[in-house]
Amino acid sequence: MPICYCHTRRCAEDGGRELDFRVYRQHQRDDVAASYSQQLISQNPRNEAEVLSTIESEILRATLLEPPFQTDMMQEPDILSGNHSGSPSVNSNTLPLPRSSNEEIQLKLTLENLQKIQSAVRDFLSTTLRTLSDSALGLGLDRIPTNYPLNAHVEWFLKQRNTVKTFQGQLSSPLLDVLIGLVLTNINDTLCHIREHYNQWVFPVLHHFDTEKYFSHPLRRANPLVIQAMTSALLLNLLGGISRDHSNFILQSQASLVESAFRLALGAEFDPKLRDLLKEFPKDIRTARKRFDLEGDI
Ligand SMILES: [Zn+2]
Structure with missing residues (x-):
């Protein structure tokens, strides 16, 4: 029985392991395959095509042209003839080598x-x-x-x-x-x-x-307070069916509600930025519709 010193299955670490022929063959092949895989991983991608063809031909040679089957058979002790030296000449004369196994x-x-x-x-x-x-x-x-x-x-x-x-x-x-x-x-x-x-x-x-225009809706930069005020007025106008005059009244009363809140919290002379914000509140529901892009194209 052959002694295996492979690395993939760590026979070498154990100082060599005596194995059945079939297992030995498998271990040896695993070793070769592992080295090819390693080679493939460590190669520069620029030469990839070259490496691939080299590996392929090596694989072909190792698996096909130099199959381990034949040598295994020849080294096997010849029990029938009592010749334990395993001399190939004796074997080839007396026994047909079963080279073309189904696996091969x-x-x-x-x-x-x-x-x-x-x-x-x-x-x-x-x-x-x-x-x-x-x-x-x-x-x-x-x-x-x-x-x-x-x-x-x-x-x-x-x-x-x-x-x-x-x-x-x-x-x-x-x-x-x-x-x-x-x-x-x-x-x-x-x-x-x-x-x-x-x-x-x-x-x-x-x-x-260019999809930019779908993402740059004018309301994107509007103040949330203004949007909220417009939304409630618009909902009442469009879905609640209240008239334009009444919708305008709601819009304007929301704006004055916000203005009162600012005065209460910050005093009569509040921040000019907030004054500008109050100007953003539309006074007419048609303006609100336009700003929400709800006006039909006529
Ligand atoms: Zn091994």
């Missing part, structure tokens, strides 16, 4: 498919990004979702993503999982770019339309 076939198949998808995604990704950078894209079309010029692209990427997702967690290969993660990141990034463009294309209004 599956792994190989998935990797092949994944590689195909990844290279297609990478090709299509660069064309898509080029198309996106064209400022004339989608000009002259009705800006409705079904007309969006990259709809077919989105559909294609979504389809690839679904396919890649079906590979997830099917095989116990952390290397494969790393590769799946890379492909999914590529697809998601592209979809994100398209989504951004789509939003600007379908809703250009949100980006260019």
Whole structure:
């Protein structure tokens, strides 16, 4: 049985651990996968594409071209022949190596498919990004979702993503999982770019339309006392159906009520600022309606 000195599962910390072949293989693969993930995280984003392809080929080599299956089988003690030295020549002469285990076939198949998808995604990704950078894209079309010029692209990427997702967690290969993660990141990034463009294309209004006038209502800067006075008079006038003269009386009596309050609290010679405030109280209900923007356009 092989002795494992891996770091991911801390066999090295224990000074090495004797493991079953299958478990040993798993530990070794976990270690390699962890180092690739680490590499990916610590890389400069500028060289990302380069790093991705390097890692991919390394993963491919580690998982496919140098599978641990064969060497494991050869090192296994040959119990049948009584030869415990595990000499490869004896093994290869007497026993057919069960190299194409079901797991290996599956792994190989998935990797092949994944590689195909990844290279297609990478090709299509660069064309898509080029198309996106064209400022004339989608000009002259009705800006409705079904007309969006990259709809077919989105559909294609979504389809690839679904396919890649079906590979997830099917095989116990952390290397494969790393590769799946890379492909999914590529697809998601592209979809994100398209989504951004789509939003600007379908809703250009949100980006260019000046909404200032809807937020600068004249009442925004009005004094709350004035607003309160106008509101009660307006409600009586519009909903209570009282006449214009009576509404004007209510407006004016509210203004004199506020003025009396100021005099009582502050004396006859109160702050000039408050005098100006009193001038803000409309004397006519039609002025109040105008200030609330309630007059119909005639
Ligand atoms: Zn280990």
